[in-house]
Amino acid sequence: MRQQKSIFDNIDWVMVSIFLVMIFLGWISIYAAVYNEEHKSILDTSENYGKQLIWIASSIFIAAVILLIDGKFYTISAYPVYGLVMLLLILVLVFGREVAGSKSWFEIGSNFRIQPAEFGKFATALVVAKYLSTMNIKFEDNRTKLITAAFIATPALLILLQNDTGSALVYGAFLFVLYREGLSGNFLMAGVAVVTVFIVTLLFDPKTMMWIVGVIAFLIFIAGKRNWKNAMLIGGTAVVFSGISYSVGYVVDNVLEIHQKTRINVMLGKEDDPKGVGYNVNQSKIAIGSGGFSGKGFLNGTQTKYKFVPEQSTDFIFCTVGEEWGFMGSFVVIVLFLFLLVRIIYVAERQKSTFTRIYGYGVASILFFHFAVNIAMTIGLAPVIGIPLPFFSYGGSSLWAFTILLFVFIKLDAYRMQLLR
Template sequence: MREQRTIFDNIDWQLVFLYFALVLFGWMNIYAAVYNEDHKSIFDFSQQYGKQLIWIVTSLVLALIILITDAKFYSAFAYVFFGLVMFSLVAVLVIGNKTSGAQSWFEIGAFKIQPAEFAKFATNLAVAKYLSMQNINIRQFRTKVVVGSFLIFPLLAILLQNDTGSAIVFVCFVFVLYREGLSGSVLLMGVGLAFLFFMALLVEKFVLIGVIAGVSALVYYLVMKKTRKNLIIISAIVVGASGFVYSVDKIFTDVLESHQKDRINVLIGKEVDPKGVGYNVNQSKIAIGSGGFMGKGFLQGTQTKYDFVPEQSTDFIFCTIGEEWGFVGSTIVVFLFLWMMVRIIIISERQRSDFTRIYGYGLASILFFHFTINVGMALGILPVIGIPLPFFSYGGSSLWSFTILFFIFIKLDSYRLNLL
């Protein structure tokens, strides 16, 4: 067994390569998205690509710091990190700056820091730390409550900042919990509820309930054992689903805000309004679609260059990829993400340390969530939720946060052989 002698020993170079590939390709697309004849220099720090270059360099410094730090440091200080970030989440509500309706920024000089981004790695550390403790069983009610509160706290704090996208990221920990033994039905229920939510908006309620009841009855008679217990379960499901369907209207009208409702309406095709809420998505699809098979080429994208797509360097960066690199380039990006996520899962599974494994699952889940929501939104198959594409989107906080998340995992993994 080889012990780690220098900080670069036992590092998973595949992941490091993927990191660099995504960050550099991301930077190229930011350059293309905000490309401007008057500011061609990549070192023009008045432009987003200039700034992003600073973020990339500082990210690499951060990565280096993480790699030279002792791996035990992260699990040891997990709760401290979590506490600090949670504190800043509350603090930003009091002294933070408002940017496009969300009070989630600390302004330090010319740069802005978004604590919500850092809540991800802090929460991930805390959850990993807690679940890796001896005598912890996810099936226990107490454990669920504790883990739940680790997640609910940042979620609520970020929701209060009016940053829905960053808040709901914490839902992705359901994958971690599932891997750690949470009943699969929770995962199924989550998917089921999301499905019902949209169906309830699209289909007449009594039709939907009729279908649910019918399908349940069929399942009961054809698949399940005819026991009293099963009958009660299936009835409960039908009643619960019906109740949910009826409450969807209430959630939709009273809980969601109007812009959120609009986004959902546009997504399910209830509203056609190319200049209004659907404008972003429509323009996004046009930009991506116009790329064709091979794309228009670097800096040749007219839709992104001439600002037809809003937020094209941040939330809609995928449009630039789609337009300039076409189906080929877009598919490669999707593959790179899939490769990275799968690689993280594989590496997680080879860990002896529960902490590292759980952390790895958390990382993969967060990446997956961001990737799915962001690309799904750009492709018009998910509602518009402002959430960055990891490593791609313009923004220091986001890049820093993902770099930290990512390199802590690299560090923890490289340290695995030092463990017994």
């Protein structure tokens, strides 16, 4: 009895509260998005909001179970869980059901579908934390880096094979985790730089891009130490970037699929196609923009309710928030996310256990990636990559997965006190 009490005592209620507020707001938004005057019952399980209620209830149950299980369990089970999820990811390629072009679903019964990829993030966060916190493992070793990379790349590649590019990209978020653990900042910088060059080249053309790279390189050289070593370094980088920008045309024409190409072009404003691919973004921007400062009011959103925004209860759920609650609503949701993410980092940093800290960064990175990409796409700052907004978007697998992800961390944090004792 005493132990039970102490478990709940040590729980970080800030994170739990934010979680509860978010799933509540999420459910309200789904209700508003799907709301139809003819179907008023909130328990109607034929509608998404009715189903989501079941998912929410089961998630809370799962959260409770997670909190009750001994914290040691998670450190021990990291490898088995990872192995199991990888197995499921392979099995889904064989037995999975194809939905909207992605073969990433297991169908159980006629109404119940589960997406193992959602749980891959949790398993990977767990395994990376476990591996890097193992005695005698030094992140500085190249071997360690390679093995870590393999742990992360395996699920990403399996998910890519399912043709679910968006979910695969999420594994890029682990760069943050690794950066925190000592990966050179250049990787992060390089990643950002490559993406920037890629996009800027698409906007202009390789030749212009080369001039830009050249001028920037020259300016950096002038500003920095003017010696041979520096000149070589900057020159080399410039050549590499020029090479990248020249490869862009090839990549776009030969590597990317047509829909990916169009998405990129639409995002860059090179292709105006309101009824085609750009339609989603356009409608989404209209919905959010029309919300104004204080929004149209609960259930009064016309854009989302009348299905102008596609996938409004899943990937584009933020539109409903923007339209019905206006800038104030968007502000609250974004601040909630920032608060949660900063809180997770704060809690991760207070850990004495390396495992918990690394896992915590994994949680923060994954949630941040989802948050950033999802919102950026709904407000037209990123191409449409179909990934859900954590705790808001409709979907059982993702809600379960995010709940597990977060609550294992909360449990591990609570367990920290037990370790102390």
